[in-house]
Amino acid sequence: MYVSVCLSVRLSISSCCWYLDQWDCVVTCFFLDTAHNPLAYIECIEKILVPGGHWLNLGPLLWHWSDIDGEKSIELSYEQLRRVIVGNFQFTMLKEESNHRGGYIQNPRSMMKTVYDSVLFVARKSTSAGAMHPGQTVASAQKLRGRRS
Numbered sequence: 617m618y619v620s621v622c623l624s625v626r627l628s629i630s631s632c633c634w635y636l637d638q639w640d641c642v643v644t645c646f647f648l649d650t651a652h653n654p655l656a657y658i659e660c661i662e663k664i665l666v667p668g669g670h671w672l673n674l675g676p677l678l679w680h681w682s683d684i685d686g687e688k689s690i691e692l693s694y695e696q697l698r699r700v701i702v703g704n705f706q707f708t709m710l711k712e713e714s715n716h717r718g719g720y721i722q723n724p725r726s727m728m729k730t731v732y733d734s735v736l737f738v739a740r741k742s743t744s745a746g747a748m749h750p751g752q753t754v755a756s757a758q759k760l761r762g763r764r765s
Contacts, residue, residue, distance in 0.1 A: 635664040646675040646720060646734075648697075652689045655700065662705045668743040671707065674716065676732040694735050706742035713737070 642661050651657050661671055677697070681689035692700065694714050701707050716736040722729050 637664070637666050639664050639669060640666055641670045641672065643672045644675065645673075648673060648675060648735075649678045650680050652681055652687070654690060654692065654697065655704075658701060658705055662707070662741060665741045667741060669741045670710075671739045671741070672737075673739075674718070674734055674736045676734045678732075697735075698737075701739060707739040708742070709737060709739050711736075711738040 642665055644657075644661070648654050648657060665671060677692070677694060679689060679691040681687040682691050698709065698712070702709060713736040716734045717731055718734055719729055719731055
């Protein structure tokens with residue numbers, strides 16, 4: 617069984633609670649850089665995955681909102697994004713490729729081809745419920761768990 621979900625750019629984290637600990641795997645393809653705040657997407661993905669669940673990601677980090685006047689957005693390098701995913705959420709990286717080359721919506725018979733250097737990774741959510749993140753204090757972990765309940 618699978619469900620295709622398109623999160624809006626105005627994602628509400630509370631909407632993720634409908635799917636709390638429901639999915640064994642989440643796949644994001646050309647998706648993370650569509651966020652004003654990618655941390656909101658990561659938090660939602662963490663919430664809906666079961667403990668031990670996998671997150672597969674493929675896509676460039678072009679940050680769609682970065683050049684639009686009046687739009688605020690968080691734009692991270694892959695190194696920064698990785699530190700956030702592993703250091704602030706319950707994920708461990710299993711596989712990473714930061715220069716995965718691939719096309720997007722193209723006609724293979726056309727003379728014009730757009731190729732992106734993308735980030736490909738597979739991450740696994742911690743199996744221990746309420747696990748602390750590296751560098752996190754007990755008090756901040758308790759506060760975070762209370763907020764996510």
